[in-house]
Amino acid sequence: EIVLTQSPGTLSLSPGERVTLSCRTSQSVGSSRLAWYQQKPGQTPRLLISGAYFRATGIPDRFSGSGSGTDFTLTINRLEPEDFAVYYCQHFGTSPSLMYTFGQGTKLEI
Amino acid sequence: EVQLVQSGAEVRKPGESLKISCKGSGYIFPTSWIGWVRQMPGKGLEWMGIINPSDSDTRYSPSFQGQVNFSADKSINTAYLHWSSLKASDTAMYYCVRPNAGDTFFDYWGQGTLVTVSS
Numbered sequence: 001e002i003v004l005t006q007s008p009g010t011l012s013l014s015p016g017e018r019v020t021l022s023c024r025t026s027q028s029v030g031s032s033r034l035a036w037y038q039q040k041p042g043q044t045p046r047l048l049i050s051g052a053y054f055r056a057t058g059i060p061d062r063f064s065g066s067g068s069g070t071d072f073t074l075t076i077n078r079l080e081p082e083d084f085a086v087y088y089c090q091h092f093g094t095s096p097s098l099m100y101t102f103g104q105g106t107k108l109e110i
Numbered sequence: 111e112v113q114l115v116q117s118g119a120e121v122r123k124p125g126e127s128l129k130i131s132c133k134g135s136g137y138i139f140p141t142s143w144i145g146w147v148r149q150m151p152g153k154g155l156e157w158m159g160i161i162n163p164s165d166s167d168t169r170y171s172p173s174f175q176g177q178v179n180f181s182a183d184k185s186i187n188t189a190y191l192h193w194s195s196l197k198a199s200d201t202a203m204y205y206c207v208r209p210n211a212g213d214t215f216f217d218y219w220g221q222g223t224l225v226t227v228s229s
Contacts, residue, residue, distance in 0.1 A: 001172075035215035037155075044205065044219045045155065056217070088155055092214040098169045100145065100157040100216075 002026050004089055004103035011108050015081055021074040021106045023089030028069045033092040036065055036074045039105075040085040048087075049074060076108075084108050112136040114144075114206050114220035121226045122196050129192040130223045132206030139187035140164035143213060146180065146191050147205040149222075160209075161189060196227045 003026040013019055023034070031052035039045040047056040049065035052072055062077040076083055089103040117131040132144060145160040159170035163182035170178075182189040189206060204223050207216035 032212075033214050037216075039155075044222055046219070047215060047217055050210070050215045050217075086154075090155075090215060092209075098143075098160060098213070099171070100160075102147075102155040102157060105154040 001099065002029060002091055002093055002101055004091055004101055006087075006089060006103035006106045008106060009104070011106060012110070013079055013108065014110065015079050017079050019076050019079060019108065021076075021087050021108075023067075023072045023074070023103050025070045025072070025091060029091055029093075031068050031072075034065075034067070034072050035090045035092075037088045037090065038083075038085050039088065040082075045088065079108075081110075084110050112208070112218050114208060114218055116204075116206055116220040116223045119224040119226070121228070123229055124198055124227055125195050126227075127192070127194050128196055128225065129190050130204060130225065132189045132191075132220050134187045134189070134208065137208075140184045142208050142211075144182065144189040145207045145209065145216065146178075147207055147216075147219075148174075148202045149205070150199075150202040158191075158204075163187075163189060196225075198227050198229075200225060201227045 005024045007022045034052040036049040037045040053065045064075045086105045086107045088105045091101045093099040113135045115133045140163045143160045146158040148156045158174040161168045161180040163184045179192045206220040208218040210217045
């Protein structure tokens with residue numbers, strides 16, 4: 001079973017800053033199987049990035065994803081007040097069966 | 111427009127049974143798996159498993175195998191999550207999710223059903 005480790009657990013930043021969130025997988029994975037979600041307090045998670053790099057519909061271009069192998073990152077340029085939320089990475093696997101795994105999340109706070 | 115609409119919040123006592131639902135619309139329901147995700151209070155997202163509504167093929171996360179059951183009724187575009195005997199530790203928000211066409215991520219989420227188990 002693949003384990004996703006996100007770091008840091010919590011990050012305190014200010015609007016306008018740039019931030020990079022990390023998601024490390026316990027073994028090498030295909031980038032097509034790595035996604036990122038944002039969850040604001042009291043809200044349903046929403047898809048930000050799929051296939052490690054591709055922004056979902058309606059996601060501002062200040063959000064970008066990168067990485068390969070075991071190291072993936074979500075970068076947010078010029079933080080806006082509405083970006084303060086919890087971010088999760090997620091992997092899809094097929095061995096030995098269909099399996100989805102979430103990282104434990106990174107909380108971005110002001 | 112694709113939508114997943116879940117049933118409302120539930121309060122139950124330990125040992126009671128419960129079935130919550132997730133109704134899909136805006137797409138051909140049997141053509142996509144439906145998954146379930148748990149979020150305990152103040153905690154992260156946990157994938158519970160997934161069901162194929164066309165044939166009820168079901169895959170459970172090892173952490174949830176034997177703890178819950180999934181079912182689906184494709185005639186009414188609805189998937190279900192069922193507990194036969196609730197525990198206090200089942201208190202959580204439960205989301206149904208729809209994977210994308212390649213099944214690699216969840217592009218649609220239900221609004222969530224809050225389940226509270228307390229004596």
